[in-house]
Amino acid sequence: MGNAERWLTSQADHRPAFYAARPGGWRDWWTLLHPPYTAWHLAYVVIGACLAPHVDLARMVATLLAFLFAVGFAAHALDELHGRPLGTRIPSPALVGLTVVGLSGAVALGVAGLSRVGWALIPFLIIGPVLVIAYNWELFGGRIHTDLGFALAWGSFPVLVGYVAQTGRLALSPVLAAGAALALSAAQRRLSTPARLLRRRATAVEGQVILSTGATLPLDARTLLAPLERALQAMSWGVVLTAAALAVTRLG
Numbered sequence: 001m002g003n004a005e006r007w008l009t010s011q012a013d014h015r016p017a018f019y020a021a022r023p024g025g026w027r028d029w030w031t032l033l034h035p036p037y038t039a040w041h042l043a044y045v046v047i048g049a050c051l052a053p054h055v056d057l058a059r060m061v062a063t064l065l066a067f068l069f070a071v072g073f074a075a076h077a078l079d080e081l082h083g084r085p086l087g088t089r090i091p092s093p094a095l096v097g098l099t100v101v102g103l104s105g106a107v108a109l110g111v112a113g114l115s116r117v118g119w120a121l122i123p124f125l126i127i128g129p130v131l132v133i134a135y136n137w138e139l140f141g142g143r144i145h146t147d148l149g150f151a152l153a154w155g156s157f158p159v160l161v162g163y164v165a166q167t168g169r170l171a172l173s174p175v176l177a178a179g180a181a182l183a184l185s186a187a188q189r190r191l192s193t194p195a196r197l198l199r200r201r202a203t204a205v206e207g208q209v210i211l212s213t214g215a216t217l218p219l220d221a222r223t224l225l226a227p228l229e230r231a232l233q234a235m236s237w238g239v240v241l242t243a244a245a246l247a248v249t250r251l252g
Contacts, residue, residue, distance in 0.1 A: 019034070034076055044155060044239070045064050045162040046064070046247050047243050049166050050250045055247075060162070063165045066110055073099075074099045074106070077098040078133065107128075117165055131153040155183075160175075162174075188232065
């Protein structure tokens with residue numbers, strides 16, 4: 001039995017995500033971080049950086065920290081403030097504080113990098129915080145809070161920033177890689193949206209599949225969720241390991 005199936009056949013059936021811990025205490029902070037997805041999108045930073053002719057480890061680490069602050073902390077805290085989709089018990093003031101600290105830390109790291117990277121980093125310093133706030137608070141009539149907006153913000157954008165932080169310019173290879181990240185993040189969104197629907201909003205799932213032989217297969221939440229979440233787990237590991245392989249090759 002796979003990890004997703006074990007979650008679904010346990011008391012975790014009612015948890016908001018397959019990686020969510022039991023509510024309360026430090027476990028809420030783990031859930032808030034969305035570990036598989038945060039690692040997935042940080043991996044895009046590494047992929048972008050490793051496409052540069054020369055990879056500067058210090059710049060890569062600084063860029064990773066900036067995205068950890070912006071995406072892992074600020075974006076997820078804002079998302080939880082907007083309707084409590086994860087159902088954590090983290091006080092709202094703490095979430096606001098985490099948002100401020102996260103965005104401030106990301107911008108501070110970016111500003112510190114200007115002297116080494118150059119003015120090419122400035123547009124990304126502006127666009128990044130706007131994406132975090134506009135996407136998670138569904139500003140501009142929700143025009144950014146779409147499958148495409150997600151794929152651009154959390155897929156393409158980290159790849160491009162990872163490369164620019166190394167070189168101070170753009171090139172064809174990171175643009176192509178950003179397109180690949182766009183496609184992978186769009187697939188992530190298409191899988192995670194129905195998974196969230198089943199976990200967070202569905203109260204019952206009933207139905208059956210009738211085979212050509214006349215046999216029937218019952219449909220329930222476990223049957224529908226397992227392939228979605230197993231695919232998400234596999235994809236997150238795949239992207240992270242790809243980034244790790246590139247980093248070992250370029251820095252080894």
